[in-house]
Amino acid sequence: MLRSLKGLLCRPLKLDRGFALHTAAKDRVSSLLTQDVQTAPERPRAVFYTNENDPANHAEQHEGRLYSIPLDELKTVFPHGLPYRFQQQIKTFNEACVMVRKPALELFTYLRNTNFAHPAVRYVIYGERGTGKTMTLCHLVHYCARQGWLVLHVPDAHLWVKNCRELLQSSYNKERLDQPLQASSWLKNFKTSNERFLKEIKTQKQYMWGRRDRTEAGRPLAEVVEQGLARVRNASDAVGVVLKELKQQSRLGPFRLLVAVDGVNALWGRTTLKKEDKSPVAPEELTLVHNLRKMLMNDWSGGAAVTTLSQTGALFKPSSAYLPQELLGKEGFDALDPFVPIPVPNYSPREFESCYQYYLQRKWLQHEKAHTEAGKEELRFLSGSNPRQLDRLAGPL
Amino acid sequence: RLICTTTARQRKNVGASGPEKYTEAFIKNQIEEFNLGKRHLANMMGEDPETFTQEDIDKAIAYLFPSGLFDKKARPMMKHPTEIFPEQRKIQWGEDGRPFHFLFYTGKQSYYSLMHETYEKLLNAQKYQDQLIAQDLPPQKKKRNLAGSRWLTKIELEEMLLEKLSDNDYSRFILLLEKLMTLPCGDTEEKYVQKFSKEVPVQLQKVVIEPLKYDERGVAFSTGEGGRKTARATAVVYDNGTGKITVNGIDILHYFPVLQDREQLLFPFQFLDRVGKHDMVCTVSGGGRSAQAGAIRLASAKALRSFVTEKEVEFMRQAGLLTPDPRVKERKKPGQEGARRKFTWKKR
Numbered sequence: 001m002l003r004s005l006k007g008l009l010c011r012p013l014k015l016d017r018g019f020a021l022h023t024a025a026k027d028r029v030s031s032l033l034t035q036d037v038q039t040a041p042e043r044p045r046a047v048f049y050t051n052e053n054d055p056a057n058h059a060e061q062h063e064g065r066l067y068s069i070p071l072d073e074l075k076t077v078f079p080h081g082l083p084y085r086f087q088q089q090i091k092t093f094n095e096a097c098v099m100v101r102k103p104a105l106e107l108f109t110y111l112r113n114t115n116f117a118h119p120a121v122r123y124v125i126y127g128e129r130g131t132g133k134t135m136t137l138c139h140l141v142h143y144c145a146r147q148g149w150l151v152l153h154v155p156d157a158h159l160w161v162k163n164c165r166e167l168l169q170s171s172y173n174k175e176r177l178d179q180p181l182q183a184s185s186w187l188k189n190f191k192t193s194n195e196r197f198l199k200e201i202k203t204q205k206q207y208m209w210g211r212r213d214r215t216e217a218g219r220p221l222a223e224v225v226e227q228g229l230a231r232v233r234n235a236s237d238a239v240g241v242v243l244k245e246l247k248q249q250s251r252l253g254p255f256r257l258l259v260a261v262d263g264v265n266a267l268w269g270r271t272t273l274k275k276e277d278k279s280p281v282a283p284e285e286l287t288l289v290h291n292l293r294k295m296l297m298n299d300w301s302g303g304a305a306v307t308t309l310s311q312t313g314a315l316f317k318p319s320s321a322y323l324p325q326e327l328l329g330k331e332g333f334d335a336l337d338p339f340v341p342i343p344v345p346n347y348s349p350r351e352f353e354s355c356y357q358y359y360l361q362r363k364w365l366q367h368e369k370a371h372t373e374a375g376k377e378e379l380r381f382l383s384g385s386n387p388r389q390l391d392r393l394a395g396p397l
Numbered sequence: 398r399l400i401c402t403t404t405a406r407q408r409k410n411v412g413a414s415g416p417e418k419y420t421e422a423f424i425k426n427q428i429e430e431f432n433l434g435k436r437h438l439a440n441m442m443g444e445d446p447e448t449f450t451q452e453d454i455d456k457a458i459a460y461l462f463p464s465g466l467f468d469k470k471a472r473p474m475m476k477h478p479t480e481i482f483p484e485q486r487k488i489q490w491g492e493d494g495r496p497f498h499f500l501f502y503t504g505k506q507s508y509y510s511l512m513h514e515t516y517e518k519l520l521n522a523q524k525y526q527d528q529l530i531a532q533d534l535p536p537q538k539k540k541r542n543l544a545g546s547r548w549l550t551k552i553e554l555e556e557m558l559l560e561k562l563s564d565n566d567y568s569r570f571i572l573l574l575e576k577l578m579t580l581p582c583g584d585t586e587e588k589y590v591q592k593f594s595k596e597v598p599v600q601l602q603k604v605v606i607e608p609l610k611y612d613e614r615g616v617a618f619s620t621g622e623g624g625r626k627t628a629r630a631t632a633v634v635y636d637n638g639t640g641k642i643t644v645n646g647i648d649i650l651h652y653f654p655v656l657q658d659r660e661q662l663l664f665p666f667q668f669l670d671r672v673g674k675h676d677m678v679c680t681v682s683g684g685g686r687s688a689q690a691g692a693i694r695l696a697s698a699k700a701l702r703s704f705v706t707e708k709e710v711e712f713m714r715q716a717g718l719l720t721p722d723p724r725v726k727e728r729k730k731p732g733q734e735g736a737r738r739k740f741t742w743k744k745r
Contacts, residue, residue: 128651320651377672381640381663384650393656 127344130388158313183235257303268332623695628684638676
């Protein structure tokens with residue numbers, strides 16, 4: 001029974017991040033029953049699940065409930081981008097359930113109502129640590145992927161500004177520095193998620209890679225990506241080319257572009273990288289960062305840019321900072337201004353119930369006291385309804 | 398000058414047989430000096446010498462000679478000589494060497510004389526009882542409140558008699574007193590026995606549980622204070638809450654990132670099964686992370702007493718929620734690296 005319904009179950013997107021996925025919380029009675037009657041007759045659906053696997057149909061009534069993403073879809077839509085703990089949870093539970101939460105629903109309404117002729121609107125998801133910003137972003141990515149958008153998902157911009165072993169001087173621009181490893185891994189993931197688009201979109205210019213290789217105008221973008229993957233030295237430039245092409249073509253092209261960047265405050269902060277003469281590297285000097293910044297400007301249309309602020313990987317920022325002003329700094333704030341801020345709060349009581357019931361149902365909480373009402377209250381108190389804290393607490397239980 | 402010395406006690410709390418002999422003249426001198434000194438002190442402090450009490454003396458001395466010593470007895474003090482010089486037995490024989498008391502040669506003259514007196518009272522009481530029976534009157538039963546009083550301890554008795562006692566002697570005396578108590582005593586016996594009993598103060602100081610106060614919204618609240626090590630905390634617990642707790646204006650998740658501290662805060666509420674029912678606003682200062690958590694725990698437990706029945710207060714007390722933790726940092730000693738740790742021992 002369980003297996004057959006696994007496909008219908010919502011993937012629990014990192015619940016510790018309180019993924020604002022359209023997972024219905026414990027909505028007793030009404031709406032769930034109606035859905036139950038329609039779709040899943042075999043298994044007695046728990047109250048907090050919803051069968052709506054298409055994020056497009058998620059609405060107010062699904063708020064607080066969990067929906068699952070089929071595992072094979074997971075591979076194509078999220079080759080990278082899910083938080084690490086959530087990936088572990090997927091492996092453990094053998095399903096990926098994400099919770100539907102209000103910020104995501106809000107974003108969906110905005111996206112549905114955007115006028116694609118206007119310049120792209122930028123949304124900044126912010127909130128305290130562990131409240132579910134990354135999961136909200138992933139939910140959004142899933143939604144857009146289902147809708148057929150081209151998703152440019154940068155899982156964590158912080159990875160590009162720290163812990164980089166190899167820095168090459170860019171051949172394109174002498175001042176800048178390349179990061180071949182990060183660029184190539186990103187290109188690989190980008191390829192898996194957007195294969196069909198890459199075949200359709202054609203380049204509009206000719207690009208020279210070094211002295212010998214070049215890509216003619218009118219070739220599919222897949223070739224550019226191949227080039228980047230084959231010649232690792234040119235990977236960062238390939239990324240730059242891809243971004244530029246997409247930006248230009250999204251206005252006219254048949255596709256919509258979603259730029260999803262997690263940890264966008266990394267682009268305007270400081271880096272921990274040093275040049276060979278031990279002088280610090282400013283973020284502008286990195287090709288990847290430079291190109292991404294251009295992408296996030298609002299001078300293109302035909303899509304939207306959704307970003308997340310993240311304190312967790314942020315460098316040189318106090319741990320209590322979570323507001324856009326603090327994390328982005330003056331430079332970043334001015335660059336991203338105007339944007340639509342979307343706060344992500346801790347779990348509401350309903351969402352907490354839903355998450356708790358999910359853990360119970362999945363037999364994740366093994367402690368005998370965890371099944372009692374008192375245990376639930378204790379969990380609620382100790383975690384402060386913070387999704388990440390709840391996940392960490394529930395781990396050893 | 399007499400050849401034999403005063404048979405002063407060797408015990409610390411009674412007579413010091415030191416090099417000084419507290420003769421009567423000596424003590425009288427001391428008393429005069431004390432009174433003069435008291436008047437001088439009063440003049441120095443600008444007070445009236447006639448109405449200068451012992452308390453004023455203590456305050457004045459503490460002001461003039463401030464001392465940081467922990468032991469109160471080591472600090473400078475000025476008290477009446479009778480309090481400072483312990484009582485000593487006067488010389489018990491005359492110039493011809495003949496003792497004054499008839500029981501001197503028993504060795505414990507005061508003890509045996511006391512026993513004699515007590516037994517005499519006992520016999521009197523029995524005679525009185527016989528008289529009552531002879532007159533066909535019912536024997537008076539006097540209920541004495543035994544609960545609020547206790548007999549003198551052995552040490553106190555020794556102090557009173559200025560003599561050493563053995564345990565056997567003491568128990569015999571107490572038995573005699575109790576036997577005397579069982580008989581219907583007259584008034585004189587009553588007074589006599591009262592000399593050997595002491596009031597026991599009420600054991601548990603009845604801690605007053607404050608009633609609930611109501612703030613302007615009409616929500617009931619109560620305050621509590623607590624401390625642990627160097628941390629001091631005040632907590633205000635509100636009724637009809639959702640379980641939100643704020644410390645120094647910051648949410649507990651941010652103020653106490655460690656789970657252990659939050660568990661400490663949870664404990665009083667969980668014990669009373671009121672986890673999500675109260676809101677709390679606390680202020681805390683001093684100490685470290687754990688100390689602050691413990692201080693808030695104590696403060697919240699004290700505040701919760703007002704919301705809860707007396708039985709539950711008793712349960713809380715037995716669970717240790719209402720007891721302030723007396724452990725503080727132990728002093729570092731000289732010659733050691735820390736409070737207990739010694740320096741590395743080197744063989745040579």
